[in-house]
Structure formats: structure tokens, C-alpha cells
Amino acid sequence: MVGIPTFLHVMLIWVPAILSIGLSFTNWNGFKLSKISWRGIGNYKQIVTVFEKDFYEALLNNLWVLVFLFLFATPMGMFIAYLLDKNLKGTAIYQSLLYFPVVLSLAVVGFIWKSVIYSPRQGVLNTLLGRTDPGNQIDWLGNSDFVIGLTENYGLSRNFLALIAPMMWQHVGYIMVLYLAGLKSVDPSLREAAAIDGAGEWQTFRRIIAPSLRPVNVVIMVITVITGLRVYDIIDVLNNPIGTNVLSLLVTESTSGESSNVGRGSAYAAILLALCFGFVIWYLRSTFKEDDA
Amino acid sequence: MSNSYPSPSEWSDHVQRRTVLKGGAATGAVVLGGGLLAACGGDSGFTGEIGSASGELTFGSNASDPAPQAGTNAIVAAYMAQNPDVNVTLNFLDHNTFQENITNILKAGEDDVLSWFAGFRNKFFADQGQLGDISDVWENVSGLGEGFKAASTASDGKQYFMPTSYYTWAVNYNKDVFSEMGYAEPQNVAELTALAENMQSDGITPFAFANDGKWPIQGTFDILNMRINGYDFHIDLMGGNESWADPKVVKVFETWESLLPYHMTGANGRTWQEGAQALQDGEAGMYLLGTFAASHSEELAAKMDFFNFPEIDPAIGASSLDAPIDGFQMIAEPSNEAAAKELLLFMSTKASQDAYLGEDPSVVASSSEADTSGYNDLQKKSAQLANAATGISQFLDRDTIPDMAGACGDMFAAFIEDPSDIPGKLADLEEKKVAIFADFNS
Known part of the structure; x- marks a missing residue:
């Protein structure tokens, strides 16, 4: 019974992935197979010499997403889940409201944030701030000045930070639901025992609940990292303003449309794949090693 | 190959x-x-x-x-x-x-x-x-x-x-604003600058400016390059046969930089429709865009007129445009x-x-x-304008390889945000051009 799904998985995921790693060493415009030519590591070289600004900016932006999800969105989702697990009054309403962004398609999320919230002329933010006159509008999505500048050319741009906001908005709800499901599965007798032994709230969480949620934590970690690396839709929907490149966008920008550069696009994709894989393998190995010990 | x-x-x-x-x-x-x-x-x-x-x-x-x-x-x-x-x-x-x-x-x-x-x-x-x-x-x-x-x-x-x-692509303007304030269509770039100065002192932003999607301002580059360096140079540049690092291209960006103060700021996050709305409301006096700007609303279609971007160099004239x-x-x-x-x-x-x-x-x-x-x-004028033109280009993202148009879009957006170091930005773009055209032709 496992055979058919495995076959489909290998054919639809692994074969194309390996083929595109192969393509990353070629130059091809995507039309006739006879026109593929081998160029070795030429595409990779080109990425770090000619397109280096796009590439490092993208790499850094993916990293920023990770940092913000890890530092803010994921802990926030876990914290809310913990609160909701206490069977507050109206918990179903809170859950629905917080989970709502996850249900929306990213095209809709992009539309909401772009035209309703960030629009310089009629957006909520500029209206609330009284900055809708043409002379003093705040350009939320177009201004790529650095909030945190690392070097002259690289840093966290203001508009990318503005794009991270909707990503966090969605991520909080997602993590909340995952963690809540985990919390519900914690044996209540453990909590009672802890309470009888005189453990406080924080102690109970740290020593009893968190350890028994290890499998859920692994899933949340992996999901957070993968979300950070594969971020794409919302930036694409918002038209990829200057300063907001991410790796997955470089892949599609090179390969979609006519006269595509399949070689370079595949090289970007291979780098992205290596990053995802590297992390997942390293993380799962170190987690399970601890379990064995 | x-x-x-x-x-x-x-x-x-x-x-x-x-x-x-x-x-x-x-x-x-x-x-x-x-x-x-x-x-x-x-x-x-x-x-x-x-x-x-x-x-x-x-x-x-x-x-x-x-x-x-x-x-x-x-x-x-x-x-x-x-x-x-x-x-x-x-x-x-x-x-x-x-x-x-x-x-x-x-x-x-x-x-x-x-x-x-x-x-x-x-x-x-x-x-x-x-x-x-x-x-x-x-x-x-x-x-x-x-x-x-x-x-x-x-x-x-x-x-x-x-x-x-x-x-056609031309300088669209709000007829009501022009007649109310007594502005006239400029015949050369000096008159255009003077008009922009007048508008500014009247509290009107001379040019609406929007660049969401990173393509609308490519029209500004096209027209400036054609006015300063001529149609043939523009087409050769698009075709990869001229260098972006050429001092001629630097001059285009220097001219553009001198005109930037007459444009709305924060263009990179603004959609062309929002720019058209500013023109419609009289917040901005002019808008260099395709005549499709009129499709923004019936109100704007009724208020809008346009003129051909005026001459910058008399030796080059003003007879080429994007259509x-x-x-x-x-x-x-x-x-x-x-x-x-x-x-x-x-x-x-x-x-x-x-x-x-x-x-x-x-x-x-x-x-x-x-x-x-x-x-x-508007249609009659478009036909007239195209009729009188000696060189018609198709717009930057149709005249060159899409990959290259993307690189230009990024560079232009970076330029209007920070117009410093024009030669450095152009050298970087030229480096990309060489790679993109080499891949395309092999």
C-alpha cells in the first residue's frame, strides 16, 4: 500500500528535484532539448559574481524572516496557545479570530495588506497617521532604506520589514493551532501531580509541559524554518518591490516568462534545496540523537 | 552555439x-x-x-x-x-x-x-x-x-x-488644472522645467510618479534616452549592442536626476492607478504614462489631454516615442x-x-x-503623434530580453530612491547585460 504513494512522491518530487540540480549546470532557454549546453559551475559562479547583489540580498532577507518568526511569531503563537488551553471564556472566538489569516489565500492576504493597509493614498496606516497628502505620504512598500544596516549594500530594508508583518500575522495563527493541539494531548494528571507538588505556573510549563511536547516542538521548528526559506507568495503578490528579493523569487524570476534562463534559475533552486535539507537533516539528527541518549 | x-x-x-x-x-x-x-x-x-x-x-x-x-x-x-x-x-x-x-x-x-x-x-x-x-x-x-x-x-x-x-506614451495632463492656472504645453525642456517650477510654487506636484511592478518608470527612461541620444542609440542599447556604462547613458540619468525633484516621492510603492488618481484630483499636474491612464476612470478620461515629451537636444528633435x-x-x-x-x-x-x-x-x-x-x-491625438513620429519603439520591456528588462527595472527603482553613484549603478547593470545577452545568444 505504501508503494503507490512512494512511487508518486518520487516521480513528482524527487525526480524533478534531481533533474533541476542537473539543469543548474547547464545553459538552456526552456524550449528545445537540443539547445541545452553544459556549462559546469558557470551558473553558480555567475550568481556570486554578476548577480551577487540580488543573491546576497535574497539570502539575507530569508534569514530576516527566520529571525523574526523565531523571535516573535513562533513564541507568540505558543504563548497564545498556552493561554487558550486554559479554557478561557470565549476561547473558540479567540481561536477563530487568530486562525483566520491562515485560512485566507495568500493572494487575499497580499491584497488586504497592499490596498487596504499600506496604500500610500488611501491605506489605513497613512489615514490614521494623517499622511495621505502627496507631499508627505509614507511609502510603506516601496522604501528600501535600511532599518538595520549591516553594510552599505546589505541590511533589513523598511519595506521588507513591512512585508514580514503579514507573514507573522499568518504564522502566529498557524503555530497557535499546532501547539494547541499538542497541549490538548498533555495528560491532565501530570499537571495535577505538579500542582500537588507545589510547582508554579512557569515551573510546570518548563519542566512538565514543554518536555512532553517535544514531538510538537520539532514540528514547529521545522515548519518555522521551512516557512522562512520558502517565503514567496506574498512578495510576489505585492509585486516584489525593490529590496525585497528572496531566494524562491529569484528562482521563478529566472525561469518563468519567455526566454527563461533555466540554468541560473535551477542553480538558485539547488541552493535553496541545499539550505532546506541541510537544516532539516541537521536538526532531526541532533534531536533524535538526544532522544537516544 | x-x-x-x-x-x-x-x-x-x-x-x-x-x-x-x-x-x-x-x-x-x-x-x-x-x-x-x-x-x-x-x-x-x-x-x-x-x-x-x-x-x-x-x-x-x-x-x-x-x-x-x-x-x-x-x-x-x-x-x-x-x-x-x-x-x-x-x-x-x-x-x-x-x-x-x-x-x-x-x-x-x-x-x-x-x-x-x-x-x-x-x-x-x-x-x-x-x-x-x-x-x-x-x-x-x-x-x-x-x-x-x-x-x-x-x-x-x-x-x-x-x-x-x-x-502611445506621452505626458498626460489635467486639462482643468491647465486652463484654471493658465499653463501651456511646453515646446522644449526649458519650458517644461519652467512649467514645473510654476506648478510647484502653485502647490501642485508637477509630475505624478508611480512604479509599482517596476515597469511604469521605464517609460521615463525610454523617452529621455530617445530625446538625449536619439532613437537609433536607444534601440541599439535595448538590443545589447551599446554599453549601459556609456557616458551617453550616464547623461540620461543625470538629466533624470535633475527632473526628479519635480516628481512625487515614494513612487516605488505606488500603483499607476494611484498616480492617475492624483492627476485626476489635480494634486499632480502631469503624468508621463501610456494613454491607458485614461482608462483609470471616466472622470479622468474626460479631464485628460497629453503632449509629446518635448525636445531636449535640438539636434535630436522630439519625433520618436514609445507606441x-x-x-x-x-x-x-x-x-x-x-x-x-x-x-x-x-x-x-x-x-x-x-x-x-x-x-x-x-x-x-x-x-x-x-x-x-x-x-x-485622445485617440485622434495619439494617431497624429504616431503619424508624425520618425521612430517608434515598443517600450523597454518589449524591446529587450525580459531578463534584461527585469534588471533595468531593479536598477531604475534603486535610482529613483537614491540617485547617487549613477556610474556605479550603470556599471553593475552593464555587467548583468553582458551575462544575460551571452546566455541568451548561446
Whole structure:
């Protein structure tokens, strides 16, 4: 019974992935197979010499997403889940409201944030701030000045930070639901025992609940990292303003449309794949090693 | 590996408006003969006469906005009224989605006839063997000048495109603001600067400026480059035959920098529609954009007029401009070739273009036979402007490799945000150009 799904998985995921790693060493415009030519590591070289600004900016932006999800969105989702697990009054309403962004398609999320919230002329933010006159509008999505500048050319741009906001908005709800499901599965007798032994709230969480949620934590970690690396839709929907490149966008920008550069696009994709894989393998190995010990 | 792909300059040189319009009459004369020849019939079943094909035909369109969509529906209705034996199914796709997926759409082969752009973009697919030769349709066409034919011809000398309409890029302005404040259309760049100064002291932002999607301000670059360095240099630059690091290009950006203070700030996050709204409300006095700006609202359409971007260098003049040509193409292996060709032929006729323009008056018909009596002032002026032009370009993202257009879009957006270090930015762009063109041609 496992055979058919495995076959489909290998054919639809692994074969194309390996083929595109192969393509990353070629130059091809995507039309006739006879026109593929081998160029070795030429595409990779080109990425770090000619397109280096796009590439490092993208790499850094993916990293920023990770940092913000890890530092803010994921802990926030876990914290809310913990609160909701206490069977507050109206918990179903809170859950629905917080989970709502996850249900929306990213095209809709992009539309909401772009035209309703960030629009310089009629957006909520500029209206609330009284900055809708043409002379003093705040350009939320177009201004790529650095909030945190690392070097002259690289840093966290203001508009990318503005794009991270909707990503966090969605991520909080997602993590909340995952963690809540985990919390519900914690044996209540453990909590009672802890309470009888005189453990406080924080102690109970740290020593009893968190350890028994290890499998859920692994899933949340992996999901957070993968979300950070594969971020794409919302930036694409918002038209990829200057300063907001991410790796997955470089892949599609090179390969979609006519006269595509399949070689370079595949090289970007291979780098992205290596990053995802590297992390997942390293993380799962170190987690399970601890379990064995 | 060498590709026999010629630079866009090789065809664009032919697409000069004079030849386009003057050629119209001459082609008309050839038509009768061509019609007779083709009537003998080819193996495709296409006879050169509308009314002989039959069966089902699918037609993929990128007309996702209301006016173009109504126009496209009107074309199909008019065609099916002339030939009820063909049943045309129209598939509309969002404009940007269509553009990004055109390669897959062509490969899928579900739609026999597809919307597309003339020139470089059409020629690319034709040279890749993705499109069907419609030279036999062209033998039956009347009212389309030689310039249009050149813009529809691929490297093999055959036609792969049916141009149906075009629009012009110019400086749009708000007539109400101009008459109220007593402004006049400037004749040269000094007058334009003086006008902008006046507007600023009157509390009006001289130029609306928007760059969401990173393409709208490419029109500003095109026109400045054509005014400062001339049409030929512009086309050669687009074709990869001139260097972006050339001091001539640096000069374009220096001029642009001197004009930036007259533009709205924060353009990178603003959609062109928001820019059009600022023009409509009189917050901004002028807006360099395609005349499609009028399609923003009926109110703006009524208030809007435009002038040709004025002369900067008297030795160069002001007779070239961007006027992108839209039209249709046929896939390499259509399922109903006879009907596809017949529809393409119909699209070149007065009946089809009148039907389209009745619904979408923001463009100008390609056919010299089309009814111009219904033209509004903007259309008449567009036709006049294009008529007087000696060089017509198709717009940056249609005149060069899409990959390169993307690199230009990034650089322009970075420039308007921070105009410092122009030579450094251009050297970086030139480095990308060399890599992109080398990959493209190998």
C-alpha cells in the first residue's frame, strides 16, 4: 500500500528535484532539448559574481524572516496557545479570530495588506497617521532604506520589514493551532501531580509541559524554518518591490516568462534545496540523537 | 552555439510610423490578387475568405481589465456573426498571469489563437518554433502598413503576428488644472522645467510618479534616452549592442536626476492607478504614462489631454516615442488552423477593429481602414503623434530580453530612491547585460 504513494512522491518530487540540480549546470532557454549546453559551475559562479547583489540580498532577507518568526511569531503563537488551553471564556472566538489569516489565500492576504493597509493614498496606516497628502505620504512598500544596516549594500530594508508583518500575522495563527493541539494531548494528571507538588505556573510549563511536547516542538521548528526559506507568495503578490528579493523569487524570476534562463534559475533552486535539507537533516539528527541518549 | 537571432534594432528600424501609415494604401492594392491566389486553398483549409471555415476554435486572451475584455468579446461576436459555422470559445486569463505563463500556455496548445505583443516578444517565440506561420493570412490583409508587417515578421521572413491596435506614451495632463492656472504645453525642456517650477510654487506636484511592478518608470527612461541620444542609440542599447556604462547613458540619468525633484516621492510603492488618481484630483499636474491612464476612470478620461515629451537636444528633435503594438498570434500546431487563420484575418479588418474600439477607446486601430470618426480627442491625438513620429519603439520591456528588462527595472527603482553613484549603478547593470545577452545568444 505504501508503494503507490512512494512511487508518486518520487516521480513528482524527487525526480524533478534531481533533474533541476542537473539543469543548474547547464545553459538552456526552456524550449528545445537540443539547445541545452553544459556549462559546469558557470551558473553558480555567475550568481556570486554578476548577480551577487540580488543573491546576497535574497539570502539575507530569508534569514530576516527566520529571525523574526523565531523571535516573535513562533513564541507568540505558543504563548497564545498556552493561554487558550486554559479554557478561557470565549476561547473558540479567540481561536477563530487568530486562525483566520491562515485560512485566507495568500493572494487575499497580499491584497488586504497592499490596498487596504499600506496604500500610500488611501491605506489605513497613512489615514490614521494623517499622511495621505502627496507631499508627505509614507511609502510603506516601496522604501528600501535600511532599518538595520549591516553594510552599505546589505541590511533589513523598511519595506521588507513591512512585508514580514503579514507573514507573522499568518504564522502566529498557524503555530497557535499546532501547539494547541499538542497541549490538548498533555495528560491532565501530570499537571495535577505538579500542582500537588507545589510547582508554579512557569515551573510546570518548563519542566512538565514543554518536555512532553517535544514531538510538537520539532514540528514547529521545522515548519518555522521551512516557512522562512520558502517565503514567496506574498512578495510576489505585492509585486516584489525593490529590496525585497528572496531566494524562491529569484528562482521563478529566472525561469518563468519567455526566454527563461533555466540554468541560473535551477542553480538558485539547488541552493535553496541545499539550505532546506541541510537544516532539516541537521536538526532531526541532533534531536533524535538526544532522544537516544 | 550561435543563434541566428538578430538584434531588435534590425526589425525595429523598419517599424517607423511613416512607413506604417504610408504603406497602408500600397498593401491595399495587393490584396485582391492575394485573395484570388489564396482562394485556391492551401492544405490548412484556409481559403483567405471569411465564412469558409467551420468547427470549434479556442482563443486565449490576456484582456482581464473590463474595457479590453468587452472589446475582445465584441471581436468574437462580430466574427461569429460573419461566420456562424465557427464556434469560438474565449478563455480570459489575468494579464500578468498570462504573461508569466505564456511559455506554458504555448506548450499546452489548448488555445489556437493567443493575445500577444508585436516585435521582439513575438519574434522570440516564432524563432523557437512555437508559433504558426500566418504569411498566407497576410497575403489577404488590407489596410496594414509595411511597418506593422515588419513588426510581425520573424527571422525567417515570414509573418507570425496580427497587429490590431497600439497606444502611445506621452505626458498626460489635467486639462482643468491647465486652463484654471493658465499653463501651456511646453515646446522644449526649458519650458517644461519652467512649467514645473510654476506648478510647484502653485502647490501642485508637477509630475505624478508611480512604479509599482517596476515597469511604469521605464517609460521615463525610454523617452529621455530617445530625446538625449536619439532613437537609433536607444534601440541599439535595448538590443545589447551599446554599453549601459556609456557616458551617453550616464547623461540620461543625470538629466533624470535633475527632473526628479519635480516628481512625487515614494513612487516605488505606488500603483499607476494611484498616480492617475492624483492627476485626476489635480494634486499632480502631469503624468508621463501610456494613454491607458485614461482608462483609470471616466472622470479622468474626460479631464485628460497629453503632449509629446518635448525636445531636449535640438539636434535630436522630439519625433520618436514609445507606441507598443498589441495583437494576436497562432500556436505552432493549432487544432483548427483554418478557423484560427480566418479569425486572425478578420482581426485585421475594419469590422473587427471598429467592434473592439467601440468598447475600448483607449487604443488606436492598426488598420488604416478602421473608422476614425468615433475617435475621441485622445485617440485622434495619439494617431497624429504616431503619424508624425520618425521612430517608434515598443517600450523597454518589449524591446529587450525580459531578463534584461527585469534588471533595468531593479536598477531604475534603486535610482529613483537614491540617485547617487549613477556610474556605479550603470556599471553593475552593464555587467548583468553582458551575462544575460551571452546566455541568451548561446
